[in-house]
Amino acid sequence: MADTATKTEGIVSVEQFGAKGDWNGSTGTNDTQAFLDTKAFIESNGGTFFVPSNFNCYIPNGVDLFGLRNIKIEGTLTGLDTTKEIIVGVRAAVTLPFKGHVNRLVNLKLKVQGVKNGDLTVNTAPHLLLWADSSVADIDSLAYSNFHLGKVDHFEINSLGTGWINENKIFGGRLTNITIGGSGTYYHNHNVFYSPTLENSTININIGTSNRLLGCRFEGSNTINFGSSTWDNEIVRSWHNAPGSFLRGQARTSFTDNGKGNSC
Template sequence: MKRRILLRNIFIIMFAFFFGYSIKREGKDMILQRHDLTMDQGKDDNSIVDKIRLLNDSKIEVVNVKEKFGVVGDGVTDNYQAILKAATYAKDNDTCFYLPKGNYYCSQNVVIEGVKHIIIDGSIKMDTGKAITILYDSYLASANWKIYDIQNGKLVLSGLNSSKVEVIKAKELELYAHGDIEKKEFIAYNTFILGKIDKLKIFSEGAKAGWVNENKFYGGRIMNIVIDGNFNHDNNIFYGTMLEGFTLDLNKGASNFFYDVRLEGNNSVTFGAGTSDNVIYRSWQANQYSYLRDSVNTSCKNYGFNNHIISNLDKFHKRDTIFNIDSKSNNFKLSVITKNKFDLTIANSDGVLFETDLIELRNPFGIIAKSDKSLFLIDLYAYDANKKLILTEQTNFTALSDGKFNTMTGAYSFDENVGIENAGVPLFPNGTVKFVRYRIRTGSKTKGKVFNYLNIIKIEANVYQTLIKISNKFKRWTHTEIPSAGYWEEGDIVWNVGTNNTILLWRRLTTGKNHELGKDWVVV
């Protein structure tokens, strides 16, 4: 009988261990029961199970700091000493530091060290210039912290490894590493869930390297980010962080990525010397035409290498260069452009450089002019289904930035010379406009101006393929007489478009700026 009872009790103990039951003894009998933590309420009427769930179901004692140590959440009483005592108790007894809802004022710096589980549901209001520092150990097991609100002062977190940290509100949040202090040597492999953070600082110091690497940040609205210190902070990934009207100073680090950030408003982004391969993916466009107009680029100061701000839409679109002019290309009229050794000079204003044939308007796309100088004018013409020029203004097939319509010529044009910026033409299907024609020419009062290049780029979704045909006259050098200006190389060919039908072309015999027929040029 005793043996049978012993075996039964062993079975009950094993069953309870594996399936999460508790054991209640009634006399000689052992009874299995499942305890419902949702029925346990603290004095603040919060369910204890809600706190435990945040700790990944860790079986750990939760100590209510307000009940046990008498902290007062009235926003006036100084809780500095009481919170320090509570933190020491939580560390020594391996308990969860739990601060319920309330507004807790602290007049001095607060340090909470070595506490693995922290839940701060209330607001801690620090005196001006003071900080609350929460430190675990870079070489210990993971911590789990939830911090609702740190007002006025600074929240400093250190010594985190493979941990989960949630910070809902903070005036300033600093992730701090110190290379000479083992507990603070690094912050790595952690998950941070962020709310409204006015300033996020990632910083390290010490004679030895302190580093903040391989962390993932989710959400958050952040106004200022600073990444700096005595060592590079690498491969920190931000997902869906709301960055708008913000400042980023990334002075130490490589391969840090910011995915799906808004970047609305005026933003200041600086990549410091020595930084590399950092990328910001912008998710927001000012309007439905911005991307195809190529007007969503966010400027930055890049003193590093291969750092970028790009649009999320880039991965779904392709950019094809359909026309290019530079000192080595052979596709322009010499009556309009003079070819120099390293650059180009405009020989005449209002000279046509490039013009497409009719383009069928079936899918949205954009045509972008890019140059190192704003010396060019763009004309766009609309045609109906019969390929007839439309001389009445159509308002829903393109959206030029500061553009105008000419009722005499039917041209849609920019008000001023373009090239460096504001030179994108978005195009999209319209009931009346079935075809378009694009032309670019040298701008007004540009004769004698020098530039290095002009690129015409088509931008279009990967799923579309709009055919753009270009006349052969824009694929070679042409002139009406033997070239008499510019720098030429041996073997260059200039095709005759003049009235002398006995001359097909002129071929260059020498390299240089001389232009003597028979010596420098030969007629073919």
């Protein structure tokens, strides 16, 4: 039985609910049930969901941690493939604070939904999805939040129906692919990226307006596409590896604009 007294003090560790964190890349314990038990305790008693730094937890099919306001994953979570999701966030209808830290995901997608005025740090992940679904009131929007990124292979803003994702700030990040829109019909807008590193990257802004990528560091061969349902999006380069292009404006970054008034 878990020691309740230690959990009511703030930090609620998955280890206390039986997680082993012993995945070595091929064998180890499936820690999914321990994650669910930890979540259930916090929903009733409060606290911060915690994974120790020396843990590599095997969560083969992902896990739904939606509803937890404080998450601190200092270790590694490993899944089967990036179609499996770690879901985090809180109810969009009420402005509840959300604070999250995710150190490292392997073969898992991190899906964030419903967050307003939140703050999330992600050090390493193959896929980070900011998500909204207009048919579900609790996750019909995501806005006014800060995201601090390390290495994220695919950063995506997307939704179903008219679910909206606006006015978020994304800081840093070494990003290989960026996608905005494409699944729903809403024009996601006023999301601002600050100083991302883009090396051999692909940027597809399919649906959206007035999104900004500022202070971008480009290197290698990059592909930038603005879809027909876009306008007034802007990508500003601060550095490029082409000789003599170290000053902004000395060299242009090529792009395809099928929308209106997009610039790079």
